[in-house]
Amino acid sequence: MARDKYISVGKRVNGFSFANLGFFTGFADGIYNAVYSLVILEIFRSSAVVGVYVALYSVFCFIIGLFANEVFRQFSKVRVFYFALIMLAACYAMMSFSILPRTFIILDYTTGIAITLSSMLIPLFMSDFSKNTGMARLNSRYHLWLNVGALFAPTIAVAIANSFGNRAAFFGSAVIYLAAWISFKYFRIVQEDKQIKPVNPRKTFKALWNNTREFFKVPGMLRAYLVNFGYYSLRAMRVLYVPILVIENGFSKDALSWVLTLGIIPYLLLSEYMGHAVRKYGKNIWLILGFGSFATLSALATFITGVPLLIIFIAWQISGALMESVHDLLFFDNTKKSQQTKYYGVFRTSSNLPNVVAPVLGAAMIAIFGATSAVWAVTAVVGVLSIVVLIGRK
Numbered sequence: 001m002a003r004d005k006y007i008s009v010g011k012r013v014n015g016f017s018f019a020n021l022g023f024f025t026g027f028a029d030g031i032y033n034a035v036y037s038l039v040i041l042e043i044f045r046s047s048a049v050v051g052v053y054v055a056l057y058s059v060f061c062f063i064i065g066l067f068a069n070e071v072f073r074q075f076s077k078v079r080v081f082y083f084a085l086i087m088l089a090a091c092y093a094m095m096s097f098s099i100l101p102r103t104f105i106i107l108d109y110t111t112g113i114a115i116t117l118s119s120m121l122i123p124l125f126m127s128d129f130s131k132n133t134g135m136a137r138l139n140s141r142y143h144l145w146l147n148v149g150a151l152f153a154p155t156i157a158v159a160i161a162n163s164f165g166n167r168a169a170f171f172g173s174a175v176i177y178l179a180a181w182i183s184f185k186y187f188r189i190v191q192e193d194k195q196i197k198p199v200n201p202r203k204t205f206k207a208l209w210n211n212t213r214e215f216f217k218v219p220g221m222l223r224a225y226l227v228n229f230g231y232y233s234l235r236a237m238r239v240l241y242v243p244i245l246v247i248e249n250g251f252s253k254d255a256l257s258w259v260l261t262l263g264i265i266p267y268l269l270l271s272e273y274m275g276h277a278v279r280k281y282g283k284n285i286w287l288i289l290g291f292g293s294f295a296t297l298s299a300l301a302t303f304i305t306g307v308p309l310l311i312i313f314i315a316w317q318i319s320g321a322l323m324e325s326v327h328d329l330l331f332f333d334n335t336k337k338s339q340q341t342k343y344y345g346v347f348r349t350s351s352n353l354p355n356v357v358a359p360v361l362g363a364a365m366i367a368i369f370g371a372t373s374a375v376w377a378v379t380a381v382v383g384v385l386s387i388v389v390l391i392g393r394k
Contacts, residue, residue, distance in 0.1 A: 158253045237359070
């Protein structure tokens with residue numbers, strides 16, 4: 001697939017313009033993640049079932065990710081991004097009301113389509129407009145703003161949840177995504193609409209299969225995929241089970257708010273620095289340090305309780321901050337810009353697949369050992385295996 005062409009763009013729009021959108025996505029997703037697992041726990045009444053639900057949801061997002069390249073064949077990226085942002089705003093607004101569980105689940109899956117597409121499009125836009133800046137620097141800026149937004153999110157989410165219920169917090173995410181949609185309109189980006197062609201299901205599935213095979217034949221892509229898989233596995237488990245374990249250990253939602261808020265600080269402090277550090281020392285050293293320290297802290301978290309456990313939840317955010325701006329550079333550094341839109345859908349399934357595998361493994365650990373804290377054995381193993389991939393032969 002050839003690189004996308006733009007008919008017109010606002011004069012001041014560049015790669016940093018799209019990186020700055022991280023503020024909106026970080027803010028909105030931070031509110032959403034602070035209460036999401038608690039809402040699912042209210043519906044299913046079991047932390048093990050929560051893991052299974054999230055796994056099924058992620059299978060759906062995984063499929064959407066695979067089909068993304070076909071979506072971009074039919075529609076311009078600008079039009080898809082507009083649609084995704086407005087869908088997120090509308091669905092989160094509806095999810096915030098006290099509704100039937102099945103209605104909530106339908107809306108949740110609908111947002112999965114929009115979340116998958118929007119999370120793919122921002123890096124692709126950054127790459128399209130990167131010019132001579134480089135993706136390492138843009139990634140650092142994107143994650144800086146992502147974490148600035150996320151810094152305020154837990155406090156706001158908990159305040160809304162305490163006053164109006166957990167689901168009401170989703171309305172905050174709806175407002176922020178609406179603001180992102182308005183902000184994107186001011187970029188004044190115009191792409192030529194693509195001619196919608198009839199879809200032949202057989203040819204479409206064949207094209208998806210061939211695209212996936214071609215992706216893994218590109219040198220370095222298997223390693224890039226596995227490293228990204230490892231990073232998102234740790235993130236998936238952390239986002240899903242930290243809120244549950246904080247509450248299970250007898251702490252209040254206010255304590256959860258502080259844990260989530262303080263956990264953002266390492267990301268804020270390291271975001272800009274990591275862009276310079278990667279250029280100076282390379283990628284692998286930071287990934288190895290991040291995976292290794294996360295694995296060590298995970299092993300401790302399996303048996304530690306009380307306040308020391310909260311300290312671990314905050315401390316291992318340093319591990320995540322070391323990897324955040326680096327984990328997907330193996331893809332961008334080993335593909336041409338003309339290939340990125342074509343292959344990015346396959347690569348991004350490495351962020352969806354962990355949400356299938358990791359929660360299922362977590363649910364299995366809970367079922368076997370009878371304690372939610374057993375899930376950290378999974379993250380410990382993932383951290384070690386990711387290091388093996390990094391230091392192994394290419």
